[in-house]
Amino acid sequence: MEPFVTLESVAAPLPEAGIDTDVIFPARFLLLLDRAGLGRHLFHERRHARPPGSPPFVLDRPPHDRARILVTGPDFGIGSSREQAVWALADFGIRCIIAPSFGEIFHANCFRNGLLPVTLPPADHARILAEAEAARPLVVDLPAQTIRLAGGERIGFAIEPHRRQALLEGLDEIALLLREDADAIGAFEARQRAQRPWLFLTREQLSHFDDLTETPANG
Amino acid sequence: MQTELAMGQGAGTLYDKIWDSHVVRSYADGTDLLYIDRHLVQEVSSPQAFAGLQARGLPLRRPDAHLAVADHAVPTLHRDRPLREGLAARQVARLQQNARHFGIPYIPMHDRRHGIVHVIGPELGFTLPGATLVCGDSHTCTHGAFGALAFGIGASECESVFATQTLRQRRQKRMRIRLTGSLPRGVTVKDVVLALIARIGIAGGAGHTIEYAGPAVEALSMEGRMTLCNMAIEAGSRVALIAPDERTLDWLRGRPLAPQGDRWAAAVADWRRLRSDPDAAFDREVDMDISDLAPQVSWGTTPEDCAPVTGHVPDPAAVSDPVRRRRMEQSLAYMGLVPGTPLRDIRIDRVFIGSCTNARLEDLRRAAQVVRGRRAAPHVRAIVVPGSAAVRLAAEAEGIDHVFREAGFEWRDSGCSMCVAMNDDRLAEGERCASTSNRNFEGRQGKGGRTHLMSPEMAAAAALAGRLTDVRDWA
């Protein structure tokens, strides 16, 4: 995973409330099997199905078309757990999203992909949104946990220590678990198997599936 | 031995009890490594997770803890034929290949055990009280109806479960929602949950795990409890829980993957501790009396945009918060609705009775009761998509398919279908649908499609009327 340390960019303002992952990445594109290139379908309807006469979507308009930061309204990324929403944002070039609140699964998915979701209280969020609208660049400084405005003002933000660490070092959480916690997992499993054996399916139970047949290969 | 286990847990909520019994280790920052007992695998969130595992050259740690089924992309017609060449066929085939490669059971669409993950998990007894269960799907909270700690995860987290059987998580706050009173005539648990979300909002449960409790919850069937838990995510909560009781045990006993014999007895003894202690502390409590509820319908593009069917399309001008007002204006523009319009005057084109929220036998029975002996309005195209093959077969054995067919509804095979519009079942641009699913987001049922959420009875009545209508007028 690409480390996240500091990021300097203009921020694209998208102050709508409750943008769900169906809007970020419409379901019909979930049929694609690869993670690469999903940025093409980011906010697909918002970008490509504009009412006649309306200006292009904010991410298609200079200078915000080069934005690596997105400033949204509350409850960004609610709804479906599709990680494609995060992959599409990342593929488009977005590395940081600033909002008053996030959908929880989306929020967790961000960290797995080197994206920094920043939650800010309303007053700070309004300041940042104004900067975004004026297209003044921001500097997101993860080690310092601040966002620096063009005028020099700094706005602090909170982040879980282990997630901060993972972003800073570009850590792969799965590799880390396998390296550091494999013994603990094995020990827990053995203990649970003795104490709550019904949580582990027996061969006999699994034989319920012995008669499963595959569908003929196609596709 | 079991009583010792039970006594070792101390005071706490149902959530904390299940959590505590799954902590592999705790980290200094207050997060825990949580052991995951069960993983339901579907075609949309798994290909990248399997690919990641393969790229690492890792095996799947515990193949017996996973169960795979393709539900989102499968067609609901012509299931005896191979899938038509294309993206959906490739996605379904990929799941089958991955399941074979990694040695986990895969239930194909022609099988009698097929269905939506959240319908077949409980049906098979794969879902158990006190277990941790995940799926790369946000409606995994459905399984909380059985007292399972179940939550939706992303694809990277699926990969973590494949590789390590664990997830690093922070314990959430606890919220208890107590339901009292009894359901009035024509009102269902779907109306309760829609009214609840309208009240607490789409972020009302964010950061919290919801425990549903109270006499009105205890009185619910398991199907009703699943509907209630299913929509917790629409209130922002990843986890919903209901303490298991006799009804839970009766429902699970004898299911193919449920424990048998001595193991069942030991499990039941352990499950007795799965209730919040009388002195357990909750961070938030909500009480709701359901006795005066009316049937609900949604008018906007988030599930909190709901109102009693006797009401009107709301007026954004009456909303003071500018962000909310703007949001409402946008919703109404998308929905093609004018403020002040009586909800019962809204004409519909399509009806969808299906999804992991409302496509179980009880749902279909109740919808069938409304349509029995009547006809859908000529301009309405209505489809019924059972949540699983088992539901379909049971319904057919009762003649429910006939009732629907006679009334002009189409009777389909199991799957997610028009809840998510990833197969051929979708709305055309501008079409308006009365739907029993859980999300009315823009484009959810097809690009430009307009969704009104409601109960199966209300959707059935809407098909007859050709517009939104109060099911109580059709009894």
Ligand code: SF4
């Ligand atoms: S029925 Fe709808 S909500 Fe349920 S799992 Fe399928 S797509 Fe998701």
